[in-house]
Amino acid sequence: MSCIKKLSSLLIASSFLLSIASADLVDCLRAGGRMSFRLTNCNYLFTGAYNGSGTTSSNPIAVTFQELGSGTGLDFRVTLNELISAIQGPGSETLVTFLATIVDDDEVKWNMNFNPAPGFCITVVVEGNPVPFEVDSLTTRYHLMLSSRECAADPLERLSGGQSLSGVQVGGDADNKLYGVGYLLCQRNTGFLSQVELTNMQLVAYGGSVPKTMGNVNGDCVIDDTDLAIVLEAFGTDDANADVDGSGLVDDTDLAIVLTNFGMSGC
Structure with missing residues (x-):
């Protein structure tokens, strides 16, 4: 024929x-276009008008890489609920932007800074109890080291097809941390000022599919x-x-x- x-x-x-040619792992991650990701465990600490501490985790998510200003093609957006599963209710579907920095052939950092207009309120579920907060500022940073893996299904079940890369956190709290400032009960005055920190983050990620x-x-x-x-x-x-x-x-x-x-x- x-x-x-x-x-x-x-x-x-x-x-x-x-x-x-053998590509850098970061290049492979970018070429795949998407990454599954999960915060499997961390410590949280509330101080100020609201006090509390414990451990928490988030649901697995999938992110799609875009060029949003870093020049790397590895930026992405997630909702606040995807960022932290405990953030729920109105406002939880608001998108925040993570900008990437390529550290090495196998390392990437992401930074997010969220500074909403006054009056932006969310609900944070703490130990099963819904607690309203007005968000003043929220920052998050991640630092992942990538490794090759045998092509296999995504363990987090968020990506289709085989995935040939895995990633875990490196750099400790200096590079993997969430810090937020807000007002308890959405009452914007100093008597209700509260802070929250997420530290000792345990992260896993998968990607690198063609x-x-x-x-x-x-x-x-x-x-x-x-x-x-x-x-x-x-x-x-x-x-x-x-x-x-x-x-x-x-x-x-x-x-x-x-x-x-x-x-x-x-x-």
């Missing part, structure tokens, strides 16, 4: 253009003959599994994506 001959020619040409949109059809962290075969077999159909670009039809565009990125793999 002329179609197959054309594809063979494209594949041969692609093989000449393909250069194999996404389906780049041609990793079967989610095994490498774009290879298997992906090409899946697309060829479904060519001309509406098979969602082989529809790389999500257009609703498996066509030349899907084949071109697989061929262009043929040989790309996770870290």
Whole structure:
């Protein structure tokens, strides 16, 4: 078939253009486009008008990398509830922005500063008790070190396909901490001023997948003959599994994506 001959020619040409190089882990994280993340444990301490201490954690989330001002392409936004599961009710879906700094080939820092207008109130559930606070300021910083892992499903079950990177916190409280200032019961005067700190953070993260949109059809962290075969077999159909670009039809565009990125793999 002329179609197959054309594809063979494209594949041969692609093989000449393909250069194999080991990418930095940070580059692999960025290429995957997304990261699953969880604060598995930390200590919290309230001081001022409200006092209390203990340990807490947050639900696993998935973040999508964007360019939001850092120049790294690794910035992201999350809601306050995603940041800390104990933040609930009105205001908890407000987005905050984390800006990235690349420390090394395998290390990234993120910083978030949130300074809402006066009157911004949230509810923080502390030991099962809802406590209203007006937020004056909130800062958070994370520092992750990345490692390669065998391509496997996301342990946090937030990302599809195989993930070839994992990350954990480094740098202690100096680099991994949340600090907030606010007013108990949303009463903005000094008698209700309160502070909260989250320290001793235990963080886990996963990413580094080659996404389906780049041609990793079967989610095994490498774009290879298997992906090409899946697309060829479904060519001309509406098979969602082989529809790389999500257009609703498996066509030349899907084949071109697989061929262009043929040989790309996770870290």
